[in-house]
Amino acid sequence: MKNKLNSILPPVVLVLIYFLIQLLLSKKILNPYHIQILMFACVNIMLTVSLNIVNGFTGQFCIGHAGFMSLGAYGSAIITTMLFGGMKMDPNLRIPVFLLSLLVGGILAAIVGFLIGLPTLKIKGDYLAIVTLAFGEIVRSTLRLIEPIGAARGMIGIPKITNLAWMFFFVMITLYITRNFVYSRYGRASIAIRDNEIAADAMGINTTRYKVIAFVFAAFIAGVAGGLYAHLMTFIQPDSFSFVKSNELLVYLYAGGSGSITGSVLGALVLTIIPEALRFLGNLTNWRIVIYAVILVLIMLYKPSGLFGGKEISFLRINRDSFRKPFNKFNDPKLADKQNS
Amino acid sequence: MAILEVKNLSIEFGGLKAVEDFNLSLEKGELIAIIGPNGAGKTTIFNMLTGIYPPSNGTIHLDGENLLGRKPFQFAQAGIARTFQNIRLFSNASVIDNVKMANTADSNENFFESILRTPGMVEKERQLDEHALELLSLFGLEGQADTIAKNLPYGAQRRLEIVRALMLNPKVLLLDEPVAGMITTELDEMAQLVKELREKHGQTIILIEHHMNFVMPIVDRIIVLNFGKTISEGTPAEIQKDPRVIEAYLGGGFHGNA
Structure with missing residues (x-):
């Protein structure tokens, strides 16, 4: 019963939050600017959660995650601007084409992730960090050179389709599949590799294969997040996806607590909102980035494992009880007692 | 032979x-x-x-x-399964997960089944759990199935390594x-x-x-x-x-x- 509740509650809570926001919006307590910030936070949540799969759960170190985001953003934006720009589109096709473009963006990022991951993830150590750093810059510099998509000026006129409802929907899906990933053999293999690669190898885990799977999965989610971002901003340029963006994601991840989905959500949400919230400082506005940095330093000093290091709220956890048949417990009361204690 | x-x-x-x-x-x-x-x-x-x-x-x-x-x-x-002279557990994972990790190659649910958590996948997880608990009980570790491996006493960690190796059959x-x-x-x-x-x-x-x-x-x-x-x-x-x-x-x- 409790587990049933656990699986229904999160979407219900999210829908309630959505309606609460709409209510606050109609009462003019929130304004469209707030909603914009919230949607950015949602994009960042998706990116941070996906980065967490590679850095937090698999123990690799990817520092070019914005590269995947940009591939997804450009991939999906090219499709929608091409289809919506030239001809008159049936309005009913707007949403399916949008969703399809997100999928294509995600797949594009995943394919590139596979091509980058396969040669580099075989090697142990910090090589992945260097390669992903270079990868992010290569993507950015290449996009700056392609004239048909606006080169360094960027792409304009992308249809604005992403709204809060879509953002919530995709965050929800991301959290759901990421949680399921972590609690499957794929997630277990990733965690085994993170905790002790030699032992993982000795236990028959094809470490390269599972690292690549985690990497491609993360790249896909980042690509979709990029697509959502493009259709939220309606304008993208290569420099929005520079190392600075990847760096921000790393900050969200480690401040929130790597290896915890809850931590990624909170890290991205709080740290996206704080710099904006600090704008009330008026004359002292220039100080807000300093305050932001001080907050980060304090988190790292007093909670080096991040706000939620290794912990999860129950929605994002799967207890073994949820799939154990009850008769087991009755068969062996001693066992059941011990497990309940 | x-x-x-x-x-x-x-x-x-x-x-x-x-x-x-x-x-x-x-x-x-x-x-x-x-x-x-x-x-x-x-x-x-x-x-x-x-x-x-x-x-x-x-x-x-x-x-x-x-x-x-x-x-x-x-x-x-x-x-050929082994244990290590200097214990090499997956120290941040639970005891039962340590054992289940050694079964990765044997499980055959695919990626999409896993991320969608289909009923078939959940059933396989349940069977895997039962099998892991069975092996743990051989070494008297079934009561600590949900303990994080690094928090186990030294002797229990050594036994867990053996159970994990046995999971490979x-x-x-x-x-x-x-x-x-x-x-x-x-x-x-x-x-x-x-x-x-x-x-x-x-x-x-x-x-x-x-x-x-x-x-x-x-x-x-x-x-x-x-x-x-x-x-x-x-x-x-x-x-x-x-x-x-x-x-x-x-x-x-x-x-x-x-």
Whole structure:
């Protein structure tokens, strides 16, 4: 019963939050600017959660995650601007084409992730960090050179389709599949590799294969997040996806607590909102980035494992009880007692 | 036919012959020990038998299948599982997850089933859980299934490593100093467990150990190494009498404490 509740509650809570926001919006307590910030936070949540799969759960170190985001953003934006720009589109096709473009963006990022991951993830150590750093810059510099998509000026006129409802929907899906990933053999293999690669190898885990799977999965989610971002901003340029963006994601991840989905959500949400919230400082506005940095330093000093290091709220956890048949417990009361204690 | 057939296994590290012409023919259900002073090459042999070090010479056949040239994870999948001298658990994962992690290669649910958590996938997880709990209960760890591995007491961590290796359903189990650092009572307990594994479950086992009073009563055969060479081989009684062994390893006299 409790587990049933656990699986229904999160979407219900999210829908309630959505309606609460709409209510606050109609009462003019929130304004469209707030909603914009919230949607950015949602994009960042998706990116941070996906980065967490590679850095937090698999123990690799990817520092070019914005590269995947940009591939997804450009991939999906090219499709929608091409289809919506030239001809008159049936309005009913707007949403399916949008969703399809997100999928294509995600797949594009995943394919590139596979091509980058396969040669580099075989090697142990910090090589992945260097390669992903270079990868992010290569993507950015290449996009700056392609004239048909606006080169360094960027792409304009992308249809604005992403709204809060879509953002919530995709965050929800991301959290759901990421949680399921972590609690499957794929997630277990990733965690085994993170905790002790030699032992993982000795236990028959094809470490390269599972690292690549985690990497491609993360790249896909980042690509979709990029697509959502493009259709939220309606304008993208290569420099929005520079190392600075990847760096921000790393900050969200480690401040929130790597290896915890809850931590990624909170890290991205709080740290996206704080710099904006600090704008009330008026004359002292220039100080807000300093305050932001001080907050980060304090988190790292007093909670080096991040706000939620290794912990999860129950929605994002799967207890073994949820799939154990009850008769087991009755068969062996001693066992059941011990497990309940 | 022997389940594990090793011929002329040798390895050199830059001119140093760490192991020279190691031969072993292991029958199904046998329990043998490899002993020898520190640096004799015992763990090096385990590393070759699990594919971590590629030998410079020699052959390894498991159940008639040549394993040379494969990667360590393929050695494990073929049926050689091991524990480590210095414990190597997945320390931030729970006890049961540690065991389930060793089953990754056997589970066949695909990626999309996993991220969508289909009923079929959940059913497989449940079966896997039951199997893991069963193995844990053999070693008295079922009550700690949800404990994080690094929080287990030392002796329990050693036992968990063995359970994890058993999850691979190995044809040959390699135990690298399973009682290192244990106190006498734990040592007796472990001897009992290893004996049971062999007697009740027919597990074929190779042990590396320094504690002679742990090894002598339970093994069928002992191979003694010194400086990478096999200097003696035989039953525990024969080994204890062999003057070469006494000279090389047991020193002036054997008093049961290594």
